[in-house]
Amino acid sequence: MKPKLKIVSSQKGAPAARAILEVEGLSKGFATNTNGAGRILVLNDVGLTVRKGEMICIVGRSGCGKSTLLNILAGFLSPDRGCVRLGGRPVDRPAPDRCVVFQEDALFPWLTVRENIAFGLKVRAMSRQEKEREVDRFLALVGLTEFGSYLPAEISGGMKQRVALARVLILQPEVLLMDEPFAALDAQTREEMQDLLLHLWAKLAHSIVFVTHDVGEAVLLADRVLLFEKAPGRVKEEIAIDLPRPREKDTERYYALCRAITSQMKRA
Amino acid sequence: MKRLYDSGAWAHRALGGLLPALLLLLWLTAAETGMVAPYLLPHPKDVLATAASYVFGHGGQAGFAGRFMDDFTASITRVMLGFGLAVLVGLPLGILSGRLALANRLLGTTINALRAVPGISWLPLALVWFGIGLKTTVFLVALAAFFPIYLNAEAGARQVNPTLLRAGAMMGVRRLRGTFAILLPAAMPNIITGLRLGLGISWAYLVLGELTGVHNGLGAVIMDARMLGRIDVIMVGIIFIAVIGRLCDVGLHHMLRFAFKSARRLP
Numbered sequence: 001m002k003p004k005l006k007i008v009s010s011q012k013g014a015p016a017a018r019a020i021l022e023v024e025g026l027s028k029g030f031a032t033n034t035n036g037a038g039r040i041l042v043l044n045d046v047g048l049t050v051r052k053g054e055m056i057c058i059v060g061r062s063g064c065g066k067s068t069l070l071n072i073l074a075g076f077l078s079p080d081r082g083c084v085r086l087g088g089r090p091v092d093r094p095a096p097d098r099c100v101v102f103q104e105d106a107l108f109p110w111l112t113v114r115e116n117i118a119f120g121l122k123v124r125a126m127s128r129q130e131k132e133r134e135v136d137r138f139l140a141l142v143g144l145t146e147f148g149s150y151l152p153a154e155i156s157g158g159m160k161q162r163v164a165l166a167r168v169l170i171l172q173p174e175v176l177l178m179d180e181p182f183a184a185l186d187a188q189t190r191e192e193m194q195d196l197l198l199h200l201w202a203k204l205a206h207s208i209v210f211v212t213h214d215v216g217e218a219v220l221l222a223d224r225v226l227l228f229e230k231a232p233g234r235v236k237e238e239i240a241i242d243l244p245r246p247r248e249k250d251t252e253r254y255y256a257l258c259r260a261i262t263s264q265m266k267r268a
Numbered sequence: 269m270k271r272l273y274d275s276g277a278w279a280h281r282a283l284g285g286l287l288p289a290l291l292l293l294l295w296l297t298a299a300e301t302g303m304v305a306p307y308l309l310p311h312p313k314d315v316l317a318t319a320a321s322y323v324f325g326h327g328g329q330a331g332f333a334g335r336f337m338d339d340f341t342a343s344i345t346r347v348m349l350g351f352g353l354a355v356l357v358g359l360p361l362g363i364l365s366g367r368l369a370l371a372n373r374l375l376g377t378t379i380n381a382l383r384a385v386p387g388i389s390w391l392p393l394a395l396v397w398f399g400i401g402l403k404t405t406v407f408l409v410a411l412a413a414f415f416p417i418y419l420n421a422e423a424g425a426r427q428v429n430p431t432l433l434r435a436g437a438m439m440g441v442r443r444l445r446g447t448f449a450i451l452l453p454a455a456m457p458n459i460i461t462g463l464r465l466g467l468g469i470s471w472a473y474l475v476l477g478e479l480t481g482v483h484n485g486l487g488a489v490i491m492d493a494r495m496l497g498r499i500d501v502i503m504v505g506i507i508f509i510a511v512i513g514r515l516c517d518v519g520l521h522h523m524l525r526f527a528f529k530s531a532r533r534l535p
Contacts (some may be wrong), residue, residue, distance in 0.1 A: 076434050094437035106431040110453045110530035120439035122449075151533055171439060 020207050021050040021073070021175050026082035027232075028068055042068045044232035046082070050175065055201060055208040057222035059215055059261065065233025066211045070179050073209060074100050086174060096120060099168035103180040105160050107152040107167075114139070114148040117167045138166040141200060158189035162196070169204060178210045182217070194220060198246070215265065219257045220247055227264055237264055310500040318500040319507070322489075332501055335489065340512070342484040343474055346402060347516070350409025351470045355463065357410075358417035362462070363451065365418075366425025379418060387412045387473055395480060405477030405485075412473040416465035424458025425451060453530030460524055460531060467520055471513045486512075 026046040032038035042065040050056055058066045071077040073084055075094040084091040086098060107116050118135045126134070139145050142162040152160055161181055168176065182190040194217065201208060212218055218225045222241050229236035239261060243253055292312065298304045299311040306314075318332070325334025365372040390411060391404075398404040428451060436450045452459070478487025486509050493501035524531040 074434075074438060076437070094434065096438065096440045099438050100434070102431055102435070104431060106429075106435045108432065108435075108450065108453070110456070110533045119436075119449075123440050123445075167439070 018051045019049045020052045020087055021209070022085045023048045023069075023073070024082055024085075026069070026072065026079050026084070028065075028072060028077065028079050041232035043072075043079070044234050046234050048226060048235060050207050050209060052207055053205045054223050055210060055221055056224045056226060057210045057212055057218035058226045058228055059212060059218045059265065060228025060233065061230055061265065062213060064228045064230040066228050067179055069233070070100070070177050070209065070211050073175075074098055074177055096171040097174045098177055099171055099173040100177045100179060101161070101164050101168060101181040103183055105152065105157070105164075107160055107163055109152050111151075112148065113144060113150050113152070113155065113163050116152070116163055117170055119167060120171045134170055138170045141169070141203075142166045142196065156189075158185055158193060161185065161193060165197070165200070169200065169206070172204075174207065176206045176208045178208060180212055181210075183212070183214070190217075197221070215258050215261050216249070219243070219254060219261065220249060225261060227261065239264075307497075307499065310503065315500050315503050315507075318498075319504045322501070322504055331496070332489065332493070332498070335484070336508075339484050339486050339489055340508075342482075342488075343478070343486045344512070346405045346477065346485065347409060347467075347470045347474050349402075350406040350474070351413050351467055353406065353410040354413035354417055354466055354470075358414045358462075358466070359421050359459070362418040362421025363425045363447070363455070366422040366428075366455070367451070372422070379415070383415045383419075388476060391476065391480065394477075400481050404480070405474060405482070408473045408477040409470045413466035413470045416469060417462040420458045420462025420465070421455065424455030424462075427458070428454040453528070456528060456530040457534060460521070460534075463520060463524070464517055467516055468513065471509060471516070475509065 024047050026043055027041065028043040029039040029041045032040055046069060048056070058069065060066050068077065072079050073091070075091055075098065078092065091098065108119065111119065114135055117138055118131060121131045121134065124131075135148075136145075139148055142165055144159060144162055144166070147155060147159065152163070155163075164181070182193045185193060197208075198221065210218070210221055219241055225239045225241060226235050227237040227239065228234070239257075241257060243251075243257070248254065295309070296312055298309060299306070321333045323334075323336040361371075361375060365375050387408060390408060394404040394407050398407055432450055432454055433446065436446045441449060474485070475487035475490065478485040479491045481491075482488045486505055490502050490505040493499070493505065526532075
């Protein structure tokens, strides 16, 4: 049986009522040589909306501009045209209301797991005990209570990403931006991390923008999948994933959705 | 740190003393067998006696007996002043050049041109400017130590993983705090290298500064001894500089490790 794919036009956008993150007409080009003579367009008129508590996955082949989009959302890059609004306010610089979990290991190697998680709290007006308690809570949430005093060099890749997750969740961002965070992990660890993310998401109810090139991962995690087109990058298709949660990977519906998106992706 | 007490670790540490021990043995053999004349290479026990007299002031000939504390104090003061000045100027400028293309453009050409000038060429100029003594030596030491400190700080700051800076920015760290909380710790391995090279070269230029007729200092002792043909005193001076230089290096390393997490937790 063919699965029913809900294809929503990316141009119209979702109703802005409960939208937390809005992106409109975003374009970004890069100079191909240093004097700025040649430019290539990486993002062309990208628009999307993330609702409160929603998880969207941006899927596309490498080089389609999905990381550039995430960097703009985070405020690391500024767009040539268009705008990003978080809760109605324009976004123009990095801030703890939009935190990133990077693909690569981005922990501070001279700080212990505990100190890494506590890093962003330093500037907050909280008592020492309050901070310690928060760090304990998030260490426990990512299952690293025993490893607080370890240095990043002493723990595994999966554990590092748990720390990376904890150090941003502790800041209670309005939107969590994830840039292929599990791509460098082995298959088993990746599944553990996906479960952990879903568990934390159910508990803390963040809005999440998750970038991946792994269609299976997107179908497992997302409420909506945005399929990115390459060169210049833009949203080609928006697919609502209506699988009930908790989701099983080993089902006909799951595979059907994966197949459908993969074939769309090949045409992209 | 339990491992330090393992016999293996001790053997490992003792390895550093192997080469000096071999050199001493070679020296002893050469002196005992008379292969080398004493006026070229005095016997180790004579050098030891001279060293004892130099430090404690009894026996030996007048002129050098008991001078050590005075010389040592004078030299270490000059080194510390010069090195401190180099750190004070070199470290901030290096970090700045590593992060800001504009600063690098502004400073890079000049600094790299001056770097090509051998330190000894500055000596006559320094003598004219500052006269004989403390100021000239401190100037030479500061000038020489500046370059490795600046260059390594610059390289360290430039090579900092940009993702670490982005991570800091998204966690709400502003520029100034980011410099101390992220940039400096991340550049620490290079900074340490620069400081150690700088301190090492400080001792070299100290002697250069003291060769010009200052009345005290470890370099002055060597120069005085040369005038009087006291090769044993020259050797004592060389050995003392080597030992003190090494101790300073170890001291610097320990101090940095004590003061900074990022130095303590180097991979």
